[in-house]
Amino acid sequence: MFEAKVFINQREGGEYYLLGLRVSENLAKKFLPGQFLKIRVSSTLDPLFPRPFTIHAIEGSKLYLLYRVVGKGTQILSKILPEEELKILGPLGKPFPEIKEPYIICAGGAGIAGFGYLLQKTSHLPLKIFYGVRTKEELVRVNFYEKFHVSLTLVTEDGSYGTKGLVTEALEEELENKFKKYKPCLLACGPLPMLKSVLKVAKKYQLKTFLVLETFLACGTGFCRGCVIPLRKGGYTHLCIEGPTFLAEELDLERVFS
């Protein structure tokens, strides 16, 4: 594991925080969009396992992560102050696949995090980004995303900002109206119910879809074989070494969502 110095750890809105870590430039260069790192949030034995987070952005030797506080580990992380040191391990996992076709990004909640670094690095920008949350306060880092001049549709479930409804409803409307002929790929990251709806839309328009999945990880290094995702052809793949991004048609979706 490497030592990384925290230089920022600030609440962005809702339960979302932006964490900035200073590492060696050499290490920063090794990360590709879609890859993740593990952070040991405390030197005590509980929580025992470092928590995984996708790279949200990189500037020189500065790594940015965008995380949502959901439990014990992220709670502890949110209390860490600038100048403190954290132990990290990465890069882990496979980067986002290289998508040649036009594509649309669909993100729910913290699922938006990893696409920041994709926008920073890619020479093939998405056609559109759909970003949905429950309510206005949870829309975070919008200024950052706007910098890339990609059409960004903001969706809130309660209608407190942007389009009212579910992010997948906005996606469907867009496809219905404009994209029928283009047949873009979808790249989606968010909670399981959202991904399930994305697949429904994808099925309707027969769109190739990549899903960024999450599961509890113990090792993140392929050591424990705990992070299995069922495959359509039978057997399993391991999220931490073969993922977290998978081509939906290769997965046994019924079991993934059960």
Added chain:
Amino acid sequence: MKEFFLNLGNLKLNTPLMLSSGTWGWGENLSKFLSLAEIKYSIGALVTKGVSLEPKEGNPPPRIAETPCGLINSIGLENPGIKEFKAKYLPPIKLYEIPVIVNLFGEKIEDFVGLAEELKEEVSGIELNISCPNVEKGGILFSDNPKLVKDLVREVRKIWNSFLAVKLSPVGPVFEVAKSCERAESDALVVANTYPALTVLSFKPLKILKGGLSGPAIKPLTLRLVWELSQRVGLPIIGCGGIITGKDALEYLICGAKAVQIGTANLINPKSVAEIMEELEKLLKTYGLSY
């Protein structure tokens, strides 16, 4: 570096630390996280993930869950089967030039014998995982029946001359099973495997995970077993349970273990074994001890 030689039957170790079964994958990613120098300096032996005669795809998810200071796993012994293991996984592991011990599990005594046959001349040793059900005896765990364990070790011993260890379950008639291993001429005991445990994952719908508990939560329990067994059984003991630091390793060595295995710590930090070795050496110096 201090020179360390330990003879356990036919097995010679250069450090008292081993990587325990199932906690370093199949070795394919080991050198991504540890340099060759770190591997040689800190690891005395590599104990592979459990191998069976036929391939097993393992249990459906969820397979793992964190509990306070511990991990519950129900991997279901995912493995490629002995043939593919020998052809594809074993050769790169041997390249580290560290003794390789293959962890074996079967449903009946002949399975273990068949596995040992396959590995003759191939590896430095075998470790018998007896925390598995015996299909010929109505599914009773080998580890629940000292007589069954004695028969098992005797049968395997007939065809296996090099290092043979039995990995005890920490529950059941542990002391009687240990005695059986001694009588059947096992070379060492690995004390111990994970503890049967359960955690509730969600209330509605009710989801639970049953599996084996490992990590710091079990250390005091297994340490006590090592202490008691080392007083009652003549076989060398390899301690295994919750070792995260050099201090933990030293506690085991002082409480009667001749060597130790590191498991869950590898999952927290793949460099754990190197850090544990470094700390262990410092502590030995501080206290004027030697192993």
